Amino acid sequence: MKRYSGQTRMLVATDCIIFGFDGQELKLLLIKRGFEPEKNKWSLMGGFVRENEGFETAAARILHSLTGLKDVYMEQLYAFGEPHRDPVERTVSIAYFTLLDIHQSGLQLSNDFHAEWIPLRKLPALIFDHRRMVQTALDRIRYKAAIHPLLFELLPPKFTIPQLQILYEAVYDVIFDKRNFSRKVLSTGLLIKQKDKDKLSSRRGAFYYKLDKRRYNAKFNAFLNFVADPGKL
Amino acid sequence: MKRYSGQTRMLVATDCIIFGFDGQELKLLLIKRGFEPEKNKWSLMGGFVRENEGFETAAARILHSLTGLKDVYMEQLYAFGEPHRDPVERTVSIAYFTLLDIHQSGLQLSNDFHAEWIPLRKLPALIFDHRRMVQTALDRIRYKAAIHPLLFELLPPKFTIPQLQILYEAVYDVIFDKRNFSRKVLSTGLLIKQKDKDKLSSRRGAFYYKLDKRRYNAKFNAFLNFVADPGKL
């Protein structure tokens, strides 16, 4: 026996929902699709899974081809497989989402895809079911970041607590009390205070912190309560 | 243009991880695989996704063909796609997990698959990567049930608080204090006390409760804290 008989074979793709944070708002890395149909329309970065490649490998390859980055936070989001989601032929998509530091030095956008960072609040129309993918990813991030230290993946290695607070406020679209916020994040024991300050956003300057990698890895999956009840989700 | 050129097409399957609870322990519904390779080995119930079928439809069809049930709790678990997970040919699997009341009247196992309810503690060897699927499903259930009222899906419409507690204790393999447990679940406001009692497991009898469907649906996604810190997961 060589193959299963009488079954439909389908294209399998992965699409990457790539989030970044510029210090003020959440952004998505989108491309202009390079081939028909829907050529030159805004799209998530994606590609077909190859013959000898797993999903994660494919997603990492696709992310790398656009950004030049490896070792980025990436997580399987959901498998989308409605029969006519791609009008050309049956294509299922295993979507991955990625959080990365938008200002990191290694990030070098390829010219091949006409990629741009687009603020989430100004999302253009996207091809196929990509809008739904983005919404699913956002929901997931809001859910997960309420309990796990996920959003640190969007920040540079050194960051200040006010920066972190702006990030949380952007993700949940609420305002937090800075005393309670600071107490809460420090109480996780994940942050190490640095001796130097960021002087860019205030005269006084705000102390930098770094993640304690050891504890971060150990506690990532514990329930940490960063956000009380995130708008009942 | 009719098709994308130069890409590999693959079989797409769904596998169903079907959980039940017999009042004492968690069980999995497994079948004896009916065709080569690995014929007659223990396997999850699965099947190929058809040409004009989405994943959820396929999973529901497969579940129905085994159990006769529709409208069962079912959730996409994860997409498994390692290149050689099926030795015959490249097959990706979108796994779904299901929670159902093992004693419900509608449940009628098909004879075609030699299915059996197997206690999770006595799992036999499974084909392919099915063991990993089961582990992933268990992890997901333990995670989700700690914060959401998920496990009610395993119980009959009328159940007692001691029954509920036994279920939680089976899932997390710990013992809870019955006073605190009862206060916790009642404080969610999801349970409606009935006037009749279950007299099967004690002379005194335990009051039945039913889910308040309205509040259950409304609060399902809120963070409800059924289990404090589920073993740091």
Place this chain on the structure above:
DNA sequence: GCAAAAGTGTTACTAATACACCCATGG
């Protein structure tokens, strides 16, 4: 010296834990 952002402490309230006795019933 003033504008702008950083940093910090206390109190009130709510939730979680630990713990022990009485109740109802069938045999």
Place this chain on the structure above:
DNA sequence: CCATGGGTGTATTAGTAACACTTTTGC
């Protein structure tokens, strides 16, 4: 009348939320 499991209350502790003033420093 006793064995079995069901049901309940309280005190302590930990966590969360609300709230306002002082510090630093570049201009």
